[in-house]
Amino acid sequence: MLHIICALKPEAQPLIDYYRLQLQPKAGAFQIYHRPETDSALTISGMGKSAAGAAVNATRDYFNSGKSDAWINVGTAGHASLPIGQAVITKKITDAGAGQTWFPSRVFTTALPVHELLTLDKPGREYRTELFDMEGAGFFQAVTKFATLELVQVIKIISDNASQSMDEINPDLLSRLITKNLPVIDEVIQQLLPLSKKQQQLERLAEGFDRIVQSRHFTASQRHQLKTLLRKWNVLYRREPLGQAPLEKRLARQNSATQVLEHLRDELDKAPVNLR
Amino acid sequence: MIDQIYIEEAIVEHPRARAIMQRYPGAVVTECERYTEIFNRKAQNFRLQKINPALILAKKFGNHVLPSPAEYAIGGKQNYYFSHMLNCIYDCRYCFLQGMYRSAHYVIFVNYDDFIEAIIEKIKAAGDDSIHFFSGYDCDSLALDPVTDFVKEFLPVFRQYPQALLELRTKSTQIRSLLAAEPMPNCIVAYSFTPEEIAGALEHKAPPVGKRITALRQLQARGWQIGLRFDPLIYQEGAQSQYEALFAQIFEQIDAQMLHSVSIGSFRLPKSFYQSLSRLYPEEVLFASPLDETSKGMITYRETLRDELWSFCKNALLPYIPEDKFFPCESA
Ligand code: SF4
Numbered sequence: 001m002l003h004i005i006c007a008l009k010p011e012a013q014p015l016i017d018y019y020r021l022q023l024q025p026k027a028g029a030f031q032i033y034h035r036p037e038t039d040s041a042l043t044i045s046g047m048g049k050s051a052a053g054a055a056v057n058a059t060r061d062y063f064n065s066g067k068s069d070a071w072i073n074v075g076t077a078g079h080a081s082l083p084i085g086q087a088v089i090t091k092k093i094t095d096a097g098a099g100q101t102w103f104p105s106r107v108f109t110t111a112l113p114v115h116e117l118l119t120l121d122k123p124g125r126e127y128r129t130e131l132f133d134m135e136g137a138g139f140f141q142a143v144t145k146f147a148t149l150e151l152v153q154v155i156k157i158i159s160d161n162a163s164q165s166m167d168e169i170n171p172d173l174l175s176r177l178i179t180k181n182l183p184v185i186d187e188v189i190q191q192l193l194p195l196s197k198k199q200q201q202l203e204r205l206a207e208g209f210d211r212i213v214q215s216r217h218f219t220a221s222q223r224h225q226l227k228t229l230l231r232k233w234n235v236l237y238r239r240e241p242l243g244q245a246p247l248e249k250r251l252a253r254q255n256s257a258t259q260v261l262e263h264l265r266d267e268l269d270k271a272p273v274n275l276r
Numbered sequence: 277m278i279d280q281i282y283i284e285e286a287i288v289e290h291p292r293a294r295a296i297m298q299r300y301p302g303a304v305v306t307e308c309e310r311y312t313e314i315f316n317r318k319a320q321n322f323r324l325q326k327i328n329p330a331l332i333l334a335k336k337f338g339n340h341v342l343p344s345p346a347e348y349a350i351g352g353k354q355n356y357y358f359s360h361m362l363n364c365i366y367d368c369r370y371c372f373l374q375g376m377y378r379s380a381h382y383v384i385f386v387n388y389d390d391f392i393e394a395i396i397e398k399i400k401a402a403g404d405d406s407i408h409f410f411s412g413y414d415c416d417s418l419a420l421d422p423v424t425d426f427v428k429e430f431l432p433v434f435r436q437y438p439q440a441l442l443e444l445r446t447k448s449t450q451i452r453s454l455l456a457a458e459p460m461p462n463c464i465v466a467y468s469f470t471p472e473e474i475a476g477a478l479e480h481k482a483p484p485v486g487k488r489i490t491a492l493r494q495l496q497a498r499g500w501q502i503g504l505r506f507d508p509l510i511y512q513e514g515a516q517s518q519y520e521a522l523f524a525q526i527f528e529q530i531d532a533q534m535l536h537s538v539s540i541g542s543f544r545l546p547k548s549f550y551q552s553l554s555r556l557y558p559e560e561v562l563f564a565s566p567l568d569e570t571s572k573g574m575i576t577y578r579e580t581l582r583d584e585l586w587s588f589c590k591n592a593l594l595p596y597i598p599e600d601k602f603f604p605c606e607s608a
Contacts (some may be wrong), residue, residue, distance in 0.1 A: 078325060091280075091306045103306065103314045107327040107517070114304045195324060199572035205558045232564035273565045275477035275512045 001200075002193060003059050004042040005052060010045050010171035014179040018186070030058045031053055049095065049119055050139025056142035068199035070151040072206040073139040074185055076159035076174060077117065080127035084164055087181040088131060089188065090154040092116040092142050095137035102140045105149045112184060119158060127162040129148035151196050155188060157181050159184045206230040208248055218257040226257075229264040237273035278327075280330035281305045282314050282381075292386040293333045296423055300331070304535045308374045310334070315362070323556045326367055336385035341396035344410050350464075350503070350537045352408030352441060356398055358424055359414035359473065360385050365449060366416060367480040369562055370508055377551025382420070388429050395433060399440045412445030412466075419448040427453040429461060430477050431537035438462050442598040445505065447482045449491045459499035464536045466503030467492050469526070469566045470519035474510045478562060485522070501531070506593075507541030507605055509585050511565060511577055516588045538597050540589050541605030542582050 005018075006012035015021075019040050020031035035040040041063065045055030045164035050074070058067070070164050082088065089112045096118050106114075116130040136154050140269075157177045160166040178185070206227040213223060233247065242252045247267075254260045287293045288307065297305065299374045308314060344357040362383040363373055374380075385391070399407055403587035411430070421427050427444075433443045437602045441462045453497065454465065470478065472485045483491075484544065496502050506519070545553065546567060554563040568580045576582055586604075 091304060091593045092308075101308075101313065103282070103308065103317075103328075105314075105320065105325060106280065107324050109328070114307070147319065148321045148324065149319045150321050195327075199321075199324075202558050229556055235561055235564040237558055268564075269566065271564075273561060274511045275474060275510070275561050 001063060001065060002038075002189060002196065003056075003065065003069060003071045004040070004043060004189075005045055005055055005071070005073045005135075005139055007045050007047050007052065007057070007075050007148060008171075008174060009044055010174040010186060011230070012042055014175055014182060015042055015074065018182050023117055024062070028058055029130055030055050032059060035064075035075070045135065048134050049097075049121070049136075049141075050079060052135035052138035053142035054147055056139055060146060065147075066203070067146070067148050067204060068106040068151070068196055070189075070196040071139075072144045072148055072185075072189060072192065073136060073154045075133055075135055075179065076169075077131040077133040077136075077156035078124065078127060078160045078166060079131045079158050079243075080129060080162050082113070082115075082131075082158045082161060084158055085177055085180055086158045087220055088113050088115045088156050088158065090115060090117040090131070090136065090156065093136050093140050093154060094118050095141070096131075096132075098137075100141070102137070102144065104140070104153055106153065107150050107195070108188075110188065110191075111116070112155075112188070117154065121181045123166065124241070125166065131156050140275050142237045148199065151192060151199070151250050153180070153188060153192065155185055156266070166206055173211075177180060188269065207234055211261065212250065212251060216255075216260065222257045228263070229268065231263060232268055233264060233271075236273070237266065277339075278379055278382075279303050279328070279330045281333065282308050282330060283333040284298065284311055284335060285309060285439055287333060287335050290335075290386050292388065292425075295425075296331070296333060296384065296386070299423060302329070303548065310368065311383055315381055316377055318378070320378040322374050322378060322380045322552075323555070329363070330381045332383045334379050334383055334385055335387045336390065340391045341398055341409070344408075344413065345543065348410055348601045349411075350443070350539065351406070353405040354398070354402050354407040355408040355410070356395075356408070356411060357413040358391050358395065359411070360388060360391055361415040361420065361424060362429075363414070364416045365419045366482040368482060369478040369480070369553075370449075370510065370543060371546075371555040371556060372545055372549050374556060375545060375552040376414075382415075384420075389440060390530055392430070392433050393412075395440075396437070399437045401438075406441070407439070408441045408443065410443045410445065412443070416446050416448055417444035418446040418450045418454075418465075421448070421450045421453055431457060431460070435460055436459055443503065444484055445489060446512060447479065449483045449487050451491050451495060454500060457499055459501075461501060464501045464503045465492075465495050466505050466537070467507040468507065468511050469522060470506070470508075471522040473518050474515070478510065485525070488562055489526055489529050492526075496530055496534060496539070501536040502534075503536045505539045505541075506589060507539055507587055508543035509540055510543055510562070511585055512597075514559075515585060519585075519589050520592050523592055524545070524589075532596050533598075535597060535601055537601050537603055538593060539603040539605055541584065542576050542586055544570075544574045547573050547575055 291483040
């Protein structure tokens with residue numbers, strides 16, 4: 001699943017329209033948009049790093065998201081010299097207040113310029129060689145507590161620089177900046193999504209688990225063993241089904257959890273090991 | 277192709293760091309205080325990072341040379357290893373580095389002088405004891421040699437101290453610098469092998485078995501001491517005949533009498549490494565094989581299977597080589 005976090009509604013709106021996301025009722029303190037068909041969502045955090053962190057946590061709780069979800073913070077930032085409207089991907093994020101630093105891990109190639117980002121506690125007017133914003137560090141700190149680093153990115157669009165100050169920023173400009181960059185934002189998202197999907201598939205290898213545990217009582221340790229055995233079974237027998245009857249039919253004949261596990265171990269013992 | 281480089285602020289002017297960076301003019305360079313800010317941080321996924329690992333240039337403080345696990349010994353009284361690099365450009369599915377590190381990035385420690393100083397110290401302290409050094413524990417010794425200049429920088433040290441032996445363990449065919457250098461009796465180039473059918477399934481991105489044998493042959497012809505490492509021994513249907521064919525293929529092309537050493541070792545991983553690996557690659561047949569935990573907390577093949585393959589390989593090897601060149605690794 002993909003989660004986009006934006007600080008402000010004008011930044012979020014072009015993405016909401018582009019990905020055809022729907023506002024979720026009863027989503028709590030934050031406005032959360034979602035489209036189940038594409039497994040994508042967007043949360044509006046409000047300004048500041050605490051708000052960004054809180055929005056990440058609320059989104060995680062709302063969707064019960066796991067390690068295989070992809071996360072992206074899309075927003076605007078200032079920079080000394082980069083042109084207004086330039087999209088940038090970040091390589092180092094520093095929380096100016098706390099002095100903490102994070103290094104996003106990018107496993108795909110990108111044509112976007114790559115820069116450092118400084119997250120300030122208050123709006124800044126001192127233009128510098130790093131980008132500066134107010135949310136990046138809050139987002140990154142919160143999300144990397146539970147997500148997978150390689151599935152988390154921060155993209156910023158330059159909204160002000162030394163020759164065009166932040167006084168000229170208005171909601172309309174913010175929306176235009178994001179709209180102009182929708183193709184490049186989408187390009188990054190399309191690189192992250194397959195990685196996230198692949199991770200999701202790997203988590204699903206213990207096929208049949210839910211149905212099997214529904215019909216008998218398994219202790220926590222037996223559930224763990226069952227998951228491991230089912231995963232191994234699915235791996236070893238993926239090309240060579242054992243007999244005609246599906247595994248679950250054979251397991252249905254076993255009365256207790258212990259017997260189910262024993263039966264699975266027996267079948268695994270007979271499994272041919274072919275590495276290819 | 278490296279497109280991201282992290283470098284510690286303190287070594288940005290280091291000549292070796294600069295030379296390495298010059299090889300990647302298009303890479304995005306990011307400075308950091310310590311390499312550990314990037315390497316091995318929580319929440320990283322080794323498998324995902326392996327898609328496009330970054331290069332990290334760092335300085336190693338302390339522990340440049342460490343005692344090596346006894347199982348790796350090939351006759352030396354004192355045995356040490358050192359790692360100028362962490363991680364490997366190849367991607368063998370059984371590699372314990374995937375379980376040891378959370379990061380797949382390549383770390384190169386550029387302060388070779390400190391490693392060399394520590395090596396010399398150990399050699400001097402060893403006195404009359406035979407002393408062996410192993411490189412290729414945390415990386416492949418030669419795979420990135422054109423970038424690291426490892427051979428060019430470290431071999432001269434061992435030329436100065438002929439009583440010390442250096443083993444370069446590798447699967448790489450990057451042997452240009454070795455072929456260009458004068459062979460020395462106290463440096464062994466040891467190649468790791470599994471049969472083609474197994475290598476094809478598990479040793480991703482590593483040179484094919486045939487090319488490794490060609491490299492071995494060239495090195496031997498040039499006068500280098502060579503070693504063979506069948507460690508880990510990997511089981512699958514038909515493994516015995518596959519190993520038999522591999523031994524025949526190798527000994528057909530090299531001079532067994534001129535070999536330095538041959539070692540074999542069962543597939544084994546510390547339990548925590550095995551758990552990490554099977555979480556990273558849950559679809560991998562290797563980790564669904566019949567494995568058991570030993571009393572030493574290692575995961576290895578079920579005893580009968582392990583012993584059968586081990587004895588088979590030992591018996592299949594011994595007709596080719598003198599027994600004093602055979603070093604079995606029994607550590608599971
Ligand atoms: S060549 Fe050696 S170090 Fe490299 S991945 Fe394979 S087993 Fe690991």
